[in-house]
């Protein structure tokens with residue numbers, strides 16, 4: 001069966017789901033607010049600008065803020081109930097194998113990632129049309145591309161965590177609880193570790209949600225901006241901010257996602273429905 | 274050809290230990306194409322588990338089965354495209370309409386949209402097709418499940434307790450649909466704990482109890498195994514005692530009409546000769562047809578006895 005067919009099946013299930021559109025709408029509003037704010041400021045103050053490519057960090061940064069959680073939560077809402085409604089079982093009876101059911105959900109994740117990025121682009125890039133600023137030269141710089149890729153990876157990271165939790169826990173309420181509990185626990189553990197200092201502190205940077213934070217932070221992707229920020233921090237006697245290399249972040253995100261997706265696959269194949 | 278054939282099929286839930294449940298225990302049976310096959314057993318006897326293994330949602334612990342002769346994973350995928358099945362309750366997306374639910378099922382089965390309306394028509398749901406599934410009554414849910422089962426025009430239809438929770442009218446409608454399908458040459462495998470259902474709709478039956486098959490064959494065969502006689506005499510006590518001691522007797526039961534004795538052989542002359550030898554002269558003797566219910570209760574007595582023990586504390 002072709003991947004397109006699997007994606008179409010998932011699409012049929014999602015379009016009729018109210019929470020899907022609520023999440024999509026909320027996300028669009030969420031990223032539109034800073035864009036609207038920007039454009040209003042530009043109209044008031046001609047020294048500011050809102051144009052491509054200079055505004056990519058703003059556009060992508062807004063999406064990177066809550067985007068991953070929207071995708072993670074949506075994955076849980078679209079996958080976990082299939083087990084309580086027993087529709088996963090019925091899909092398998094109707095001819096999807098367990099493997100194909102799983103691949104369908106991975107296609108759903110890919111679809112959500114593309115969809116969310118498309119919304120971010122539409123809102124952000126669409127917003128620049130309402131701005132009087134002149135941008136350029138060019139539309140997309142290599143650094144913008146790297147930030148865009150990182151946005152996709154951070155959506156993938158949390159989305160695959162959502163998929164894994166749904167398949168392992170098989171209940172949307174509990175899976176959502178587990179996702180948030182994990183984030184709280186990791187936050188606490190991360191803080192403890194970083195207080196310890198030294199090598200341990202380094203390793204805390206590799207925890208999934210720290211990888212996520214760094215991937216989503218524009219400072220990790222735009223060295224000029226980071227240099228600027230750090231020189232101002234120096235003036236105020238603060239420590240400079242440091243980020244892992246983008247390549248390292250990307251590899252870490254891919255490794256975690258592969259781990260989550262792999263665990264979901266094993267659980268899906270091994271357990272009865 | 275066999276539509277379904279199982280050989281020592283076994284399912285144990287949980288890893289072996291005190292908590293594990295042996296739900297299905299080395300069962301072997303075969304369903305020929307064109308049969309309406311009843312899979313009869315009390316609650317918890319392993320019917321759903323067995324069907325789950327056939328449709329591929331439950332991994333057998335041991336043993337094997339084949340569908341339309343195929344037993345390798347690839348062959349089973351192909352064979353499963355020729356069947357339609359529902360397990361336990363109807364399973365649909367509650368937020369979608371009946372029609373949209375069938376669209377999903379049709380997409381999964383790779384069936385075109387025109388079939389959807391045909392199937393809705395068949396089960397009489399056309400006028401409620403646009404309403405959400407969660408607003409359906411149980412009977413409508415069951416009928417939608419039947420429609421979904423029918424989408425791919427399957428050769429083999431597996432239904433798990435299709436009459437569950439329905440009123441007599443609903444049961445009659447389901448029975449009617451099954452009859453129509455059977456007349457079209459479909460093979461039907463139907464699980465039930467309702468004897469009358471199986472007796473009325475099925476040509477063949479397998480009786481399962483605590484994960485084991487205790488009887489299997491044509492309904493008439495299972496019902497009429499050996500033969501039963503209805504006997505009366507002046508002294509029913511003495512008659513019951515004597516017939517119980519007769520070597521060919523398998524079971525004896527008192528009814529309002531007289532003593533019903535199930536015998537391995539229905540050689541009337543020998544029975545009368547034997548009883549006369551015991552000084553008992555029959556006032557009445559007639560062949561007696563055990564109902565499936567009586568066979569069922571005989572065969573599943575173990576479970577009933579233990580229930581009675583629990584009830585009587």
Ligand SMILES: Nc1ncnc2c1ncn2[C@@H]1O[C@H](COP(=O)(O)OP(=O)(O)OP(=O)(O)O)[C@@H](O)[C@H]1O
Nearest residue numbers: 286294296314315316317318319320321322323466
């Ligand atoms: N997922 C499971 N985990 C553990 N035990 C299970 C599971 N599913 C079923 N069982 C057990 O397996 C046995 C057979 O259950 P099954 O559902 O197959 O029976 P059934 O004949 O369909 O019963 P019913 O008529 O009530 O539907 C029961 O003892 C049940 O408790």
Ligand SMILES: [Mg+2]
Nearest residue numbers: 320321361433
């Ligand atoms: Mg059952």
